[in-house]
Amino acid sequence: MSPIYIKDANVYKEDNKISKSNIYIENGQIQTISNKDDFEKGLEEDVRIINATNLNAIPGFIDGHIHGTNGADVMDATEEALDTMAAALPQEGTTSFLATTITNSPDNIEKALVNVANYKNKPGQAEMIGVHLEGPFIEKSKAGAQPLEYIIEPDKQVFKKWQHLSGGKIKTVTMAPEHDRDGSFTRYLVSEGVNVSAGHTGTDFAGMKQAVGYGVRQVTHLCNAMSGIHHRDIGVVGAAFQLKELRGELIADGIHISPEMLQLIYNNMGSERLILITDAMRAKGLPDGDYELGGQPVQVANGRAVLADGTLAGSILKMNEGAKHLLQLDGVAVEDIIQMASVNPAKQLGVYDKKGSITVGKDADILLVDENFNIKYTLSRGIITFVGK
Helix, strand or coil: CCCEEEEEEEEEECCCCEEEEEEEEECCEEEEEECCCCHHHHCCCCCEEEECCCCEEEECEEEEEECEECCEEHHHCCHHHHHHHHHHHHHHCEEEEEEEECCCCHHHHHHHHHHHHHCCCCCCCCEEEEEEEECCCCCHHHCCCCCHHHCCCCCHHHHHHHHHHCCCCEEEEEECHHHCCCCHHHHHHHHCCCEEEECCECCCHHHHHHHHHHCCCEECCCCCCECCCCCCCCHHHHHHHHCCCCEEEEECCCCCCCHHHHHHHHHHHCHHHEEEECCECCCCCCCCEEEEECCEEEEEECCEEECCCCCECCECCCHHHHHHHHHCCCCCCHHHHHHHHHHHHHHHCCCCCCCCCECCCCECCEEEECCCCCEEEEEECCEEEEECC
């Protein structure tokens, strides 16, 4: 791959300080960040120069919860499906993602995990950095679009088998804490370096407080498929507000959470404890129509993806659209978007040593965006993967 020189960008650095700087990229990594005007004079002839005057350079987005896009789904269990996702995601600013499964038959889940284990990331695409196992260890009354017939109790042996089949790539597990009363399952996951997220759960505040004690550190698609705030028990949503150990995933599409609730969440949690996700399904990037999620028919129209009974079935949200929605909230600045879409997911998934910020030595996952957050360039591991208008 040819080296790349990004010239004259407003660079949002790891310390959040903005500096008009030049970024030199080689071998997929950030080599230098300099404001010296004469730096480019010493560049080799094969260096690609990007004039980034009036553009902001920010770290690439990390989508820790995405099922599919452009007609492909992780549960298709094919190399082509993951390739389709990885090729499409840079246009929305996503440079890394967790391939997210859905509650399904053990056979189908295992096929998806084996496919991930065998999958090789390709240059010029977003990087699949692991698996988000959403279910099947969840609460039936909060199943949402997760198929009821395949929900099971937390099972350490089942997880061990699945982690082995995935090649050790399961990074996040969404589960209902009320089905792990003694905490043994959660503690085991934590001991294995897995990010445990409470989701599809009907537990109360006391249950969440106990779960945090066991090692739960995240809440899956906050407000959706969980107990809400009541004046006698503040439930999972209130626990996310109150328990500082927790980060919460946000689907900022204005459908899963109203703009007013988004503002309330932000007021209580701030950018330090929120993680922007899409929870997108295969219809993202495609016209309205009939699709499928976990073997269930889904109808997509007017930005909504729903099952036959009207239950929301994932989203068709793009990460940069979610960022734009969040920027409309009071108190949210570009630095906060970076925190929620890049820094926090990188830290939550244990990859902040190489992703999540523009820092010398890290992977060159970089977005060049205008003041309205329109993406002009996406660089994934030092390769230009999208050029906008």
